[in-house]
Amino acid sequence: xxxxxxxxxxxxxxxxxxxxxxxxxxxxxxxxxxxxxxxxxxxxxxxxxxxxxxxxxxxxxxxxxxxxxxxxxxxxxxxxxxxxxxxxxxxxxxxxxxxxxxxxxxxxxxxxxxxxxxxxxxxxxxxxxxxxxxxxxxxxxxxxxxxxxxxxxxxxxxxxxxxxxxxxxxxxxxxxxxxxxxxxxxxxxxxxxxxxxxxxxxxxxxxxxxxxxxxxxxxxxxxxxxxxxxxxxxxxxxxxxxxxxxxxxxxxxxxxxxxxxxxxxxxxxxxxxxxxxxxxxxxxxxxxxxxxxxxxxxxxxxxxxxxxxxxxxxxxxxxxxxxxxxxxxxxxxxxxxxxxxxxxxxxxxxxxxxxxxxxxxxxxxxxxxx
Amino acid sequence: xxxxxxxxxxxxxxxxxxxxxxxxxxxxxxxxxxxxxxxxxxxxxxxxxxxxxxxxxxxxxxxxxxxxxxxxxxxxxxxxxxxxxxxxxxxxxxxxxxxxxxxxxxxxxxxxxxxxxxxxxxxxxxxxxxxxxxxxxxxxxxxxxxxxxxxxxxxxxxxxxxxxxxxxxxxxxxxxxxxxxxxxxxxxxxxxxxxxxxxxxxxxxxxxxxxxxxxxxxxxxxxxxxxxxxxxxxxxxxxxxxxxxxxxxxxxxxxxxxxxxxxxxxxxxxxxxxxxxxxxxxxxxxxxxxxxxxxxxxxxxxxxxxxxxxxxxxxxxxxxxxxxxxxxxxxxxxxxxxxxxxxxxxxxxxxxxxxxxxxxxxxxxxxxxx
DNA sequence: GCGGTGGACTATACCGGTTAAGTTACCCTC
DNA sequence: GAGGGTAACTTAACCGGTATAGTCCACCGC
Numbered sequence: 159x160x161x162x163x164x165x166x167x168x169x170x171x172x173x174x175x176x177x178x179x180x181x182x183x184x185x186x187x188x189x190x191x192x193x194x195x196x197x198x199x200x201x202x203x204x205x206x207x208x209x210x211x212x213x214x215x216x217x218x219x220x221x222x223x224x225x226x227x228x229x230x231x232x233x234x235x236x237x238x239x240x241x242x243x244x245x246x247x248x249x250x251x252x253x254x255x256x257x258x259x260x261x262x263x264x265x266x267x268x269x270x271x272x273x274x275x276x277x278x279x280x281x282x283x284x285x286x287x288x289x290x291x292x293x294x295x296x297x298x299x300x301x302x303x304x305x306x307x308x309x310x311x312x313x314x315x316x317x318x319x320x321x322x323x324x325x326x327x328x329x330x331x332x333x334x335x336x337x338x339x340x341x342x343x344x345x346x347x348x349x350x351x352x353x354x355x356x357x358x359x360x361x362x363x364x365x366x367x368x369x370x371x372x373x374x375x376x377x378x379x380x381x382x383x384x385x386x387x388x389x390x391x392x393x394x395x396x397x398x399x400x401x402x403x404x405x406x407x408x409x410x411x412x413x414x415x416x417x418x419x420x421x422x423x424x425x426x427x428x429x430x431x432x433x434x435x436x437x438x439x440x441x442x443x444x445x446x447x448x449x450x451x452x453x454x455x456x457x458x459x460x461x462x463x464x465x466x467x468x469x470x471x472x473x474x475x476x477x478x479x480x481x482x483x484x485x486x487x488x489x490x491x492x493x494x495x496x497x498x499x500x501x502x503x504x505x506x507x508x509x510x511x512x513x514x515x516x517x518x519x520x521x522x523x524x525x526x527x528x
Numbered sequence: 529x530x531x532x533x534x535x536x537x538x539x540x541x542x543x544x545x546x547x548x549x550x551x552x553x554x555x556x557x558x559x560x561x562x563x564x565x566x567x568x569x570x571x572x573x574x575x576x577x578x579x580x581x582x583x584x585x586x587x588x589x590x591x592x593x594x595x596x597x598x599x600x601x602x603x604x605x606x607x608x609x610x611x612x613x614x615x616x617x618x619x620x621x622x623x624x625x626x627x628x629x630x631x632x633x634x635x636x637x638x639x640x641x642x643x644x645x646x647x648x649x650x651x652x653x654x655x656x657x658x659x660x661x662x663x664x665x666x667x668x669x670x671x672x673x674x675x676x677x678x679x680x681x682x683x684x685x686x687x688x689x690x691x692x693x694x695x696x697x698x699x700x701x702x703x704x705x706x707x708x709x710x711x712x713x714x715x716x717x718x719x720x721x722x723x724x725x726x727x728x729x730x731x732x733x734x735x736x737x738x739x740x741x742x743x744x745x746x747x748x749x750x751x752x753x754x755x756x757x758x759x760x761x762x763x764x765x766x767x768x769x770x771x772x773x774x775x776x777x778x779x780x781x782x783x784x785x786x787x788x789x790x791x792x793x794x795x796x797x798x799x800x801x802x803x804x805x806x807x808x809x810x811x812x813x814x815x816x817x818x819x820x821x822x823x824x825x826x827x828x829x830x831x832x833x834x835x836x837x838x839x840x841x842x843x844x845x846x847x848x849x850x851x852x853x854x855x856x857x858x859x860x861x862x863x864x865x866x867x868x869x870x871x872x873x874x875x876x877x878x879x880x881x882x883x884x885x886x887x888x889x890x891x892x893x894x895x896x897x898x
Numbered sequence: 899g900c901g902g903t904g905g906a907c908t909a910t911a912c913c914g915g916t917t918a919a920g921t922t923a924c925c926c927t928c
Numbered sequence: 929g930a931g932g933g934t935a936a937c938t939t940a941a942c943c944g945g946t947a948t949a950g951t952c953c954a955c956c957g958c
Contacts, residue, residue, distance in 0.1 A: 161647055163944055174908055179946060189906060206647035210583035211944035214913045219580065230614035230825065234607025235808045244600035244631050251630070256650065259629045260621070261614050277531055277576035279914095280626065383812060412812050419814075438605045439809070442753060442782050455600060533914055544938055549916060559936060581914035584943045649944095 162203040170203070171196050182207070213279070220255055222246075222465055223281040225271050226288070227262040232381070235409055237437045238454055239287075242309070245458020246285070255282075255466070265290075269298050276304050283307070283469040285461055289314040289354040305469040307461055312476050314354030319474030321461045325355055328450050328482045329362040332432055333370055335448070335484055336402045339492050341430065343373040345400035347389045347410055351378045356406065359434075363404070375400070379410060386410025387417040394421055394429070401493035402430035408439045411447050415489065426491035436485055445488035452482045532573040540573070541566050552577070583649070590625055592616075592835055593651040595641055596658070597632040602751070605779055607807045608824055609657075612679070615828020616655070625652075625836070635660075639668050646674050653677070653839040655831055659684040659724040675839040677831055682846050684724030689844030691831045695725055698820050698852045699732040702802050703740055705818070705854055706772045709862050711800065713743040715770035717759045717780055721748045726776065729804075733774070745770070749780060756780025757787040764791055764799070771863035772800035778809045781817050785859065796861035806855055815858035822852045 168178045173192065180187040181196040188196070199205075213219050224246070226239060233239060246257055258281060262268040272295070275281045283305030286295060296316035299306045308315045312322050336344055346363050349356040360376045367374030377393070379385035386405060390413070393400055405411035411433035415425060423429050425445055433440050436449035457479045468474045538548045543562065550557040551566040558566070569575075583589050594616070596609060603609060616627055628651060632638040642665070645651045653675030656665060666686035669676045678685045682692050706714055716733050719726040730746045737744030747763070749755035756775060760783070763770055775781035781803035785795060793799050795815055803810050806819035827849045838844045 161649070165944075175945075176909080176947080177907060180907090183946085185947095187906070192906080204643075204647060206644060208584070208944055209648045209650045210580045210589065211913090212946080213580035214578070214584050214915085215944080215946040217913075230611050233614075234610045237604025240604045240610070241600050243629070244603075247630055254644075254648075256628050257630070258626050259613070260617055260627070273574075274576060274624075277574060278579045278624075279531070280579045383808070409808070409812075416812070416814060438753070438779070439812075442779075442786070442809075443813075444786060535914075545915075546917075546939080547937060550937090553916085555917090557936065562936080578914055581943090582916080584945085585914080585916045587943075 162205045164205070164207065167196065167200050167203060167205050171199050217279075219279050219282045221258055221281050222250065222255060222462070222469070223258040223260070223272075223275055223284040224287070225260050225262050225268045225284070227265055227268045228288075230261055233261065236407075238435060241454040242287070242458040242461075245455035245460075246462040247458075248455070249459040249462035250466075253466075265294055269295055272298060272302065272304065276302050283465050285309065285465060286315075286318065290352045291354060291357065292352075305465065307465045307468060307474070309457065309461055311354050311358055313358070319464055319468055320476045321457055321464060321479055322476055323355060323452070323457075323479050324481065325358040326362040326366070328434065329359055329366050331482060331484045332404055332434075332450060333363070333366045333372065333374075335486065335490065336404075336430060336432070337370045337372060339402075339430065339490060341372065341400075341402045341493055343398060343400045344402040344404065345374070345393050346376045346404040347379050347386060347393075347406060347414065348376045349379060349381055349406040359406065379406070381407050381410065383409050383413035386413035390414035390417040391421065394418060394423055399429075401428070401495065402432065402490070404432045404434065406434050408433045408435055408437045408447070408449065411449070412439050412443050415443055415447065425489055427494045430490040430493065432490060440485075440487070448487045448490040449485050450482050451485050453480050456480055532575045534575070534577065537566065537570050537573060537575050541569050587649075589649050589652045591628055591651050592620065592625060592832070592839070593628040593630070593642075593645055593654040594657070595630050595632050595638045595654070597634055597638045598658075600631055603631065606777075608805060611824040612657075612828040612831075615825035615830075616832040617828075618825070619829040619832035620836075623836075635664055639665055642668060642672070642674065646672050653835050655679065655835060656685075656688065660722045661724060661727065675835065677835045677838060677844070679827065679831055681724050681728055683728070689834055689838055690846045691827055691834060691849055692846055693725060693822075693827075693849050694851065695728040696732040696736070698804065699729060699736050701852060701854045702774055702804075702820060703733070703736045703742065703744075705856065705860065706774075706800060706802070707740045707742060709772075709800065709860060711742065711770075711772045711863055713768060713770045714772040714774065715744070715763050716746040716774040717749050717756060717763075717776060717784065718746045719749060719751050719776040729776065749776070751777050751780065753779050753783035756783035760784035760787040761791065764788060764793055769799075771798070771865065772802065772860070774802045774804065776804050778803045778805055778807045778817070778819065781819070782809050782813050785813055785817065794864075795859055797864045800860040800863065802854075802860060810855075810857065818857045818860040819855050820852050821855050823850050826850055 164175050164178050168175045171178065177188050177192065178196050181193040182200065209220055226233065243259060250257055260271060262271055272284060286306055286308040289308055289310035293314065293316065296318060307319045307321065309321050310323060311325065312320045344367065348360050351357065363374055363376055377389050379389055386409065390403060393403060403414060405414055411431055415431050418425055418429050425431055431447055433447050433449040436451035440447040440449045460477050460479065464477055534545050534548050538545045541548065547558050547562065548566055551563040552570065579590055596603065613629060620627055630641060632641055642654060656676055656678040659678055659680035663684065663686065666688060677689045677691065679691050680693060682690045714737065718730050733744055733746055747759050749759055756779065760773060763773060773784060775784055781801055785801050788795055788799050795801055801817055803817050803819040806821035810817040810819045830847050830849065834847055
């Protein structure tokens with residue numbers, strides 16, 4: 159049984175290919191009764207238009223592309239991308255657009271792939287992730303006039319439409335939580351410095367903390383658990399160790415938690431731990447880790463809608479991603495030294511959410527006493 | 529700057545489209561000098577043949593498909609699929625074949641997707657994962673005459689070519705390791721019973737253990753950490769608890785480890801833990817978990833080669849996947865009760881690898897004394 | 899009764915490749 | 929020097945759709 163073509167449907171219906179095309183695409187040019195007859199025959203034969211023929215005729219590939227240049231071994235531990243993909247798929251499958259997903263060795267290979275895809279007309283546009291400070295990809299995409307949308311920050315997108323992640327809001331949520339608990343000296347193990355979101359979070363972390371009257375420090379890493387553990391050890395052995403550490407991904411948070419435990423540092427009494435991006439990892443360990451959760455599936459879907467619009471020549475209006483939510487678990491709490499220090503605390507209230515913080519403190523003290 | 533077509537190359541070279549086509553595809557019909565000239569012009573213009581036009585002309589889509597019907601949330605924690613994808617990509621990109629990767633809600637949706645892909649000529653074949661006991665997909669693929677290769681067991685593939693996972697070898701490796709250490713009563717938390725590999729592992733586990741003179745029990749699960757933890761608690765609270773538990777995935781192994789610790793069971797002194805499929809998870813926890821590692825990237829590449837052959841009408845020779853390797857970490861050891869029981873052990877040697885086991889035992893005893 | 903209008907289709911060109919079937923020009927052979 | 933063979937191209941059909949420009953005919957108004 160061969161797969162039917164539009165010609166089969168046409169001859170079966172006693173009309174020409176054009177009439178069938180009109181009928182199937184809702185164009186005027188056929189009467190309602192003929193349209194119904196053609197539709198019925200098409201359904202009966204199981205006819206679906208050939209994607210290649212359609213692509214050739216209308217000049218659209220009917221596909222978008224996503225390339226990630228991270229090593230598969232690292233990627234495996236990152237639920238982020240699978241969820242992003244799921245969101246894109248869900249949106250794109252509604253109009254039979256498919257998604258080409260590939261991993262590249264490095265940015266040069268990624269760029270080469272864009273060139274190939276575009277020249278071969280395999281995709282109508284691409285999604286960009288992991289925006290970097292001086293990103294080679296953006297200039298290439300511009301010169302190719304290849305539709306693209308980025309996930310990240312408008313500041314790093316070089317004019318490309320963006321589904322933008324509000325890193326400042328994320329930092330504010332986390333810092334506010336820690337401030338509420340009474341932390342005075344906090345640290346952050348950031349990601350790879352050449353990524354824009356790392357830079358933005360580092361800046362936001364410094365500013366938001368200062369505004370809250372909290373001492374803050376950021377260090378860099380490469381997202382691996384080794385770095386997470388090393389950085390944690392360094393921070394905890396310092397003369398004035400922080401009472402809380404924020405990690406830029408879940409893997410490092412888990413590794414940091416282990417490292418702290420091995421040094422005999424109790425979590426959360428001596429150290430609070432927060433992860434950026436929630437995942438099953440955060441729930442698996444003891445204590446489970448407080449994490450900033452983003453609706454990644456929704457983000458993927460937004461990106462897909464945006465790229466569809468851009469590829470159709472429509473407007474490339476930047477979209478904010480949904481606000482992140484802090485899932486508070488057992489790895490964060492009132493720091494032991496803050497409890498001790500409560501008595502000799504200066505009388506003048508701090509300006510940042512001091513009421514809430516005081517309330518939490520009070521509740522905590524009640525809890526110990528009771 | 530528009531993307532050049534074969535006609536642009538042809539006119540620039542002063543020949544016809546056909547000559548260009550011959551030159552680019554290494555066909556006879558042009559002289560060597562003309563071929564070089566055409567190649568140079570094509571390179572200069574950055575010409576690449578349109579995938580749609582080529583697909584239309586030669587009837588090949590130039591793409592394969594992979595559908596997974598697991599919820600994205602679960603998938604995120606499974607490094608398996610990303611690595612499988614990476615292996616496929618690496619192989620397929622060599623001849624410019626691309627990969628369509630999608631997640632489906634359930635098997636019905638997956639099947640519907642195959643129908644659509646095939647009718648629209650979007651793919652030349654598909655990869656099948658998670659073979660089930662009575663798998664609806666196989667009959668559909670057969671009736672569509674759609675090329676496909678499966679990952680799993682030839683027994684469950686319904687005649688489809690398979691890259692087959694040697695579950696028996698895996699079980700043997702694990703059981704031998706535990707037997708060497710002196711375990712006499714072991715358990716396994718298996719996967720979802722409707723999957724073929726679960727069934728095969730369960731059978732193999734029973735048989736291999738019996739051959740080794742070891743008492744063994746398998747229980748079922750749904751791969752979630754909740755099941756992993758619950759099953760562990762049940763097993764450890766039994767009248768005669770096992771001294772080792774094997775888990776069908778890494779997630780459950782980690783959850784089981786936590787559950788054991790919470791019950792005050794020491795790993796590895798009171799309980800050895802082994803995970804099927806290695807990942808970063810196994811290295812993150814304390815103690816790090818002994819795991820069966822498979823070269824998943826290589827498996828993906830083998831599958832891609834096989835599907836390419838099958839889709840070209842070639843032979844569908846089943847391929848064994850590379851033998852799995854047991855990565856021994858700190859979660860497995862000589863069981864405390866085996867050490868105690870050493871003195872009143874019967875004199876007659878067990879037939880299964882008794883020499884090795886005795887050697888390990890001896891080394892262990894030396895270690896405690898020294 | 900005739901030009902005009904519009905609905906319902908048909909005929910056909912076109913998208914950008916591949917490929918079977920010509921068409922030359924040149925060389926070799928007897 | 930005519931016949932045969934082959935290398936090197938060209939011509940043109942074809943893949944399966946979409947889109948534009950007809951064609952045909954019924955109906956309308958005056």
